[in-house]
Amino acid sequence: MTVERSTARTFLFIQIVLLLWWAAFYPGLFSRDSALYLTHTLEGPWVSDHSVLYDALLWLSVKATGEVGVVTFLQTTVMAAAIAFLAQELKRLGAPRLPTTIAAVLLPFAPPFGAFAVTFWKDVPFTACVIAITAVTARIAKDRGPTRATLVGLGAAMLGAGLFRANGFLVVAIVVVVLLVIGKGARARLAATGLVAVGVPVLLTHLVLPQVGIVPPSRTFVYHTAYGDIAVAWKERTDLFTTQDVALMAEIAPLERWWRGANCNTINPLIWREDFDWRRSDELAPQVMALWQRILMEAPDQVIKTRLCRGAIAWRPGADRWSEGGETYHFSHRWFTWEYVGPYAIERHPELESFNLSPLSAPLNDLATRWLWASYEPDLDWLVWRGPIWCYASYLALAVAAWLRGNRWVFGIAAAMIGQQTAVLANISAQDFRYMASPIFIGFLMLPLLVRFWRAGRG
Numbered sequence: 001m002t003v004e005r006s007t008a009r010t011f012l013f014i015q016i017v018l019l020l021w022w023a024a025f026y027p028g029l030f031s032r033d034s035a036l037y038l039t040h041t042l043e044g045p046w047v048s049d050h051s052v053l054y055d056a057l058l059w060l061s062v063k064a065t066g067e068v069g070v071v072t073f074l075q076t077t078v079m080a081a082a083i084a085f086l087a088q089e090l091k092r093l094g095a096p097r098l099p100t101t102i103a104a105v106l107l108p109f110a111p112p113f114g115a116f117a118v119t120f121w122k123d124v125p126f127t128a129c130v131i132a133i134t135a136v137t138a139r140i141a142k143d144r145g146p147t148r149a150t151l152v153g154l155g156a157a158m159l160g161a162g163l164f165r166a167n168g169f170l171v172v173a174i175v176v177v178v179l180l181v182i183g184k185g186a187r188a189r190l191a192a193t194g195l196v197a198v199g200v201p202v203l204l205t206h207l208v209l210p211q212v213g214i215v216p217p218s219r220t221f222v223y224h225t226a227y228g229d230i231a232v233a234w235k236e237r238t239d240l241f242t243t244q245d246v247a248l249m250a251e252i253a254p255l256e257r258w259w260r261g262a263n264c265n266t267i268n269p270l271i272w273r274e275d276f277d278w279r280r281s282d283e284l285a286p287q288v289m290a291l292w293q294r295i296l297m298e299a300p301d302q303v304i305k306t307r308l309c310r311g312a313i314a315w316r317p318g319a320d321r322w323s324e325g326g327e328t329y330h331f332s333h334r335w336f337t338w339e340y341v342g343p344y345a346i347e348r349h350p351e352l353e354s355f356n357l358s359p360l361s362a363p364l365n366d367l368a369t370r371w372l373w374a375s376y377e378p379d380l381d382w383l384v385w386r387g388p389i390w391c392y393a394s395y396l397a398l399a400v401a402a403w404l405r406g407n408r409w410v411f412g413i414a415a416a417m418i419g420q421q422t423a424v425l426a427n428i429s430a431q432d433f434r435y436m437a438s439p440i441f442i443g444f445l446m447l448p449l450l451v452r453f454w455r456a457g458r459g
Contacts, residue, residue, distance in 0.1 A: 004088055006097075010104050011084035017108035018076035022118045023360040024368035027069035030355045031332040032340040034120035038062065039341065042349045048205050049217030053163045054122040068354045072118045075125065079117040082131040083107060086445055089138035093410075095449035103445050111375040112385055112433065112440055115331060115368070120355065122164050123434040129160035129168075130438040133175060133416040140179075141409040146186050151193050158197035166205075166217070167423055169198045174419035182412045219285035220271065220278050225310070225427050226292040227281075228267035232306045233295050235262035240299055245291055252281045252288070264309035265325035266430040311425035313436050317382045317389040328385045329432045330376060387436030390443025391417050397450035417442060 022028070033050070040047050041059040061070045087104040091097050107113050117124060136154045140146050146154070158175065162168040176194030180187050210216060220227070234241055234249070235258075249258050253276040261270025270276065281288070296303050312320065313328070320326030337355040338346045346352055359365035375384055382389060395414055402410040417439045424435050 006101065007084050007088040010087055010101060011080050013105050014080035014083055014108045015076060017105075018080055018114060018117050019073075020364060021108075021114040021368060022069075022072055022076055024364040025115070025118050026072075026358055026360045027067060027354065028072035028075075029115060029119040029331050029333075029357075030337070030340075031119075031121070035337050035341045035345075035352055035355060037120070037122070038068075038352060038355075039345065039349065042351060044213075046214040047217060048166075048209050048214055049221050050166065051122040051126075051164045052204075052209060052214055054125065058120070062351050062354055066351075066354065068120065071120065075128075076117050078125060078128045079113070079131075080108070082128040082135070083441065083445065086131055086135040086138070086442065089135045089142070090446060090449050093138050093142045093449065094452070095446075096452060099448035099451075100445070103447055107441060107444060110384070110444075111372045112437065115372050116434065116437055119331060119434075121434055123437065126161055126164035126168060127434075127438045127441070129157050129164060130171070130416045130420060131442060132157035133161065134413060134438075134442050137179070137409075137412045137415055141407060141413055144407055144409055145183065146189060151189055155193040155197050158194070159200060162197060162201035163204075167427060169201050170423040170426070171416070171419040172197050174422050175415040178415035178418055179412050182408050218278065218282050220281040223285060223289055223292075224267055224271055225307075225429060226289060228261075228264075228270060228310065228429070229303050229306050230288070230292055230295065231258050231262040231267075231270050232264050233299065233302050234258055237299060237302055240295055240302075248284060248287055248291065252277055252284060263325050264306045265312070265320065265323060266310065268325070268430055307426070310430075311428050313386065313388075313428065313431045313433070314421045314424035315388050317386060317392075319381050319386065319431065321378060321381075326431060328381055329430060330385060331372070385433045385440075387417075387421070387433075387439035387443075390439045391421055394439070394443050394446055394450065397446075401449075413446075 037050055037055050038058045041055050046052065046055065057071050057074075058068055061068050064070075083104055087100050091100050108117075116127075133154065136150055136157060140150050140154070143150065158172040162172050165171075172194065176190060176198070179190050180194075183190050205216065230249070234246075246255070249255065253261075253270075253273075257270065257273060257275050261267070261273070261276075263269055271278075271281075292303075308315070312326070319328045332340075334340065335357045337352045341352060391414075394417060398411050398414050402408055420436065420438060428435055
């Protein structure tokens with residue numbers, strides 16, 4: 001897959017704009033999760049609860065340079081490359097060249113893209129992989145089927161998605177299923193590619209990494225959404241619980257915590273509190289999961305309702321601003337790492353101070369901060385910070401395009417968005433924009449293509 005000269009120029013422009021964001025928020029925006037990525041690698045043992053690959057990048061950066069800024073620099077590069085690559089493939093498919101280029105070079109100015117690209121989240125490289133998957137499927141659509149080169153590119157992008165997010169393999173699996181449904185005559189090759197991309201991260205987590213001292217994530221971390229389901233069910237359907245069930249819950253956290261943590265929008269008020277005993281929770285995880293399975297069997301509507309509420313970031317265009325945890329989470333805005341992990345963690349590991357904000361330009365920081373906060377306007381939230389509306393518009397337009405061209409592969413361009421939307425809807429913990437970031441970027445870049453096909457369909 002060759003790179004056009006115009007694509008190189010587009011990449012360079014996007015990279016320059018993203019470097020302005022990098023200078024404004026150097027070394028990058030961060031959150032408690034960001035600090036945790038590095039903390040356990042410094043303390044040991046390493047844990048595969050987030051992304052071992054991303055943890056390793058942070059660890060290597062600190063050990064080699066004493067800083068973490070090189071990681072966000074690399075993120076600006078891969079995000080710029082992913083967008084330039086997608087723009088190139090959409091133009092080859094028939095998108096108008098100038099409008100598509102304009103969309104690509106405008107995107108890095110948007111706070112959801114610019115600030116996101118310089119944030120210490122594993123979701124950034126994961127999103128770049130999802131965008132790359134979309135670009136490759138656009139090439140497959142143009143060729144009306146996969147070639148050896150596109151299968152290699154698709155496999156590499158899907159493997160990256162699986163390595164950068166623990167649930168990335170779910171997204172990949174759904175992408176493969178969508179392409180298998182579409183791809184008559186290429187199913188064996190697509191299935192083999194998907195099997196490798198899905199299987200490698202799973203095998204690494206459960207078989208290979210433990211052999212080198214990287215322990216699997218805790219049971220509570222793996223099953224955390226089930227705990228949220230139980231809390232909501234206990235508050236809304238106490239008739240489902242026996243005396244033994246309540247006693248089991250009380251061993252993990254005070255019943256008041258279960259009651260106060262019974263929020264269908266987020267599980268954070270339940271498990272991320274000091275009175276929630278993670279050690280005891282891990283020990284009792286089999287019994288807790290047995291309780292959850294019984295609730296699922298006896299009252300499936302209760303569990304489905306809770307999951308739909310918690311997964312609203314994947315399907316509902318607007319946020320529920322009037323309920324606790326229902327608003328869209330954007331970024332954390334603290335300057336010092338100790339504000340997330342406490343001063344004692346910093347005393348043990350001074351390397352954590354490498355996350356502290358130290359802008360390379362005060363005027364740039366002021367401008368970028370004002371621009372970022374301006375984008376939080378509630379009336380813009382559905383369009384700027386939430387992915388569902390972009391998904392639905394893309395699905396409709398791609399269906400029309402596939403029908404007009406008589407090319408079923410065109411709808412395959414939506415496979416990555418379908419995969420991410422489904423995976424997030426099935427299993428997510430809170431209303432964080434980052435979980436559905438890629439559809440926003442992909443949908444915006446597809447606008448010229450979608451408008452052309454939609455006009456053709458109406459004509």
